[in-house]
Amino acid sequence: MKGENPSRRRSSTNGGSSASTAQASRTVREEQYRHLVRLAWSLNKRGLRAVVDLPLKSDPVLLLPRTGSPLRVMALARRGTWTFTWGRGRDQRVAAPADEAADRIWEVAQ
Numbered sequence: 001m002k003g004e005n006p007s008r009r010r011s012s013t014n015g016g017s018s019a020s021t022a023q024a025s026r027t028v029r030e031e032q033y034r035h036l037v038r039l040a041w042s043l044n045k046r047g048l049r050a051v052v053d054l055p056l057k058s059d060p061v062l063l064l065p066r067t068g069s070p071l072r073v074m075a076l077a078r079r080g081t082w083t084f085t086w087g088r089g090r091d092q093r094v095a096a097p098a099d100e101a102a103d104r105i106w107e108v109a110q
Helices: 006-013 017-045 098-109
Strands: 051-053 061-064 071-078 081-085 093-095
Touching: 017 051, 017 061, 017 071, 017 081, 017 098, 071 098, 081 098, 093 098
Parallel strands: none
Antiparallel strands: 051 061, 061 071, 071 081, 081 093
């Protein structure tokens, strides 16, 4: 069709699945961002500097500058529950909401 966006035409021929997948991915990333911003504010109230990094092709991450390398905190949803994680071990994650998680993450960031 003349004047039509080719990517739009492709998504309509495959049932729109790529467009809906992209929308779902964007929605999850937006929710991750919201959780990290709330956590950043909670940590900032406790005297920590916090930076939310929003990369183009990966999940948002909260960076907490400290001696050596920054602490990298991510927000993940599993089985309908949001958690903050800064590593792979069980002792390196804490359940959201941000105000309650901030105390634990503040300790780790010291």
